[in-house]
Amino acid sequence: MPKISYVYCDANVFLAYFNAEAGRVTVLDQLFEEMQKDNQRKIVTSVVSITEVSHVAEERTRNRLDKKVYDALESFWGDNSLIEFVDFNELIARQARDLIRQAISLKYALRTNDAIHLTSAKYVGVSECFTYDHKLNKFSSIIGCDIREPYVSSPKLPLVFPDDPQK
Amino acid sequence: MPDTTLVLALEGDVRLDQFSEAVNHFHKLLLQLTQEVAADTKIEWDLEDLQYGSAIMAVAGRADTEEPVLRVVSAFEDVGQSLQQHEPIPFSRHVAREAESLTKLIGGDIKAVRLGTARKEAIIYGLFDAKKISTAKPMVSFGSVKGRVQSISNRGKLRFTLYDAVFDKPVSCYVKEDRQDILTDIWDKVVFVSGRVTRQPDSGQPVSVREITSIDFVPMIEPGSYRKARGILAGSGEPEPAEVSIRRLRDAEN
Numbered sequence: 166m167p168k169i170s171y172v173y174c175d176a177n178v179f180l181a182y183f184n185a186e187a188g189r190v191t192v193l194d195q196l197f198e199e200m201q202k203d204n205q206r207k208i209v210t211s212v213v214s215i216t217e218v219s220h221v222a223e224e225r226t227r228n229r230l231d232k233k234v235y236d237a238l239e240s241f242w243g244d245n246s247l248i249e250f251v252d253f254n255e256l257i258a259r260q261a262r263d264l265i266r267q268a269i270s271l272k273y274a275l276r277t278n279d280a281i282h283l284t285s286a287k288y289v290g291v292s293e294c295f296t297y298d299h300k301l302n303k304f305s306s307i308i309g310c311d312i313r314e315p316y317v318s319s320p321k322l323p324l325v326f327p328d329d330p331q332k
Numbered sequence: 333m334p335d336t337t338l339v340l341a342l343e344g345d346v347r348l349d350q351f352s353e354a355v356n357h358f359h360k361l362l363l364q365l366t367q368e369v370a371a372d373t374k375i376e377w378d379l380e381d382l383q384y385g386s387a388i389m390a391v392a393g394r395a396d397t398e399e400p401v402l403r404v405v406s407a408f409e410d411v412g413q414s415l416q417q418h419e420p421i422p423f424s425r426h427v428a429r430e431a432e433s434l435t436k437l438i439g440g441d442i443k444a445v446r447l448g449t450a451r452k453e454a455i456i457y458g459l460f461d462a463k464k465i466s467t468a469k470p471m472v473s474f475g476s477v478k479g480r481v482q483s484i485s486n487r488g489k490l491r492f493t494l495y496d497a498v499f500d501k502p503v504s505c506y507v508k509e510d511r512q513d514i515l516t517d518i519w520d521k522v523v524f525v526s527g528r529v530t531r532q533p534d535s536g537q538p539v540s541v542r543e544i545t546s547i548d549f550v551p552m553i554e555p556g557s558y559r560k561a562r563g564i565l566a567g568s569g570e571p572e573p574a575e576v577s578i579r580r581l582r583d584a585e586n
Binding site for chain 1: 471473475476477478497498500522529531533535536550551553554555556557558560561562563564565566571573574575577578579581582583
């Protein structure tokens with residue numbers, strides 16, 4: 166059975182999609198579309214992403230997150246044709262701790278959740294790690310994969326969605 | 333009825349000839365152990381399960397009385413723990429020879445040999461791999477594993493195999509007799525299994541779940557539903573790039 170190859174996405178990648186951020190969402194449309202159709206590739210992220218995105222969403226709506234938004238986010242997180250999750254388990258906790266220690270010795274600042282995301286990417290053995298936070302790029306060699314913004318190899322014209330807030 | 337299941341698993345990519353050799357040594361190991369700890373009993377070892385991914389074979393002992401079978405199960409656990417801890421095997425040289433032959437298969441594409449029972453798990457990374465001796469103990473913690481249920485055995489012992497959603501490797505799940513109800517209708521379903529999860533110490537891959545407390549169905553969501561969330565947060569609150577929002581959250585919590 167062919168093995169699935171995983172691409173890691175940081176929480177900010179999903180948030181950019183939920184925000185439909187101009188200049189990013191069209192890339193994400195295509196990336197997600199390609200990943201969903203490809204049985205051998207999948208997006209993976211830490212379970213922490215669910216909480217982080219939810220926190221920002223609550224903050225944005227001043228704790229009045231309506232059911233429509235909640236359900237839409239659940240449809241996203243539950244779509245196993247696109248995404249799988251990495252648990253926060255004991256091994257990841259220990260490795261995240263070691264990564265923070267290593268970062269300190271290199272005089273880098275690495276926050277707990279950053280370390281959990283990077284360690285989760287390493288845990289699954291991803292080929293690439295996507296983030297919009299350039300502060301994380303310097304950890305590429307430690308994690309053993311490219312850390313960069315999401316991209317697609319052959320960008321298409323933007324998809325047209327009804328009620329697209331960017332139009 | 334006590335669970336007499338014994339599990340042999342070869343972790344990694346396994347060829348047929350290697351699996352055949354492993355089964356041969358496994359069988360001889362059981363025969364030798366039976367001779368040493370239950371010589372007066374004829375025990376039949378029924379094949380319970382065979383799984384791909386990592387090659388996993390489960391057998392269960394059957395005899396007129398349970399006690400001698402349980403002695404063999406317990407002796408098998410001792411062999412596994414000795415191999416895992418790189419300690420002398422507390423049985424005859426015949427037993428030790430078969431047990432060590434199993435570990436000689438490790439190398440190349442076979443990363444480890446796993447010997448399990450309903451109670452214990454031993455993961456062996458090779459007899460002479462001194463580097464891993466200190467860390468070879470499997471990691472056990474309460475948690476959950478998500479995956480698809482592929483086979484269920486309830487012939488006296490309650491056990492099922494789950495294919496983990498991330499690594500697509502089989503995970504042996506042991507259910508206590510009084511919790512048979514939780515096995516209802518789970519075959520081929522994607523579920524979360526919660527309990528004491530044993531993981532390989534180096535990769536963190538789950539290999540078994542014991543003392544299962546719950547099995548929860550994962551809601552089936554139509555493929556492509558993720559699109560419903562596109563732009564769902566646009567227009568709410570102050571617009572700022574995603575990485576700024578997430579960075580603020582992460583920096584605030586440290």
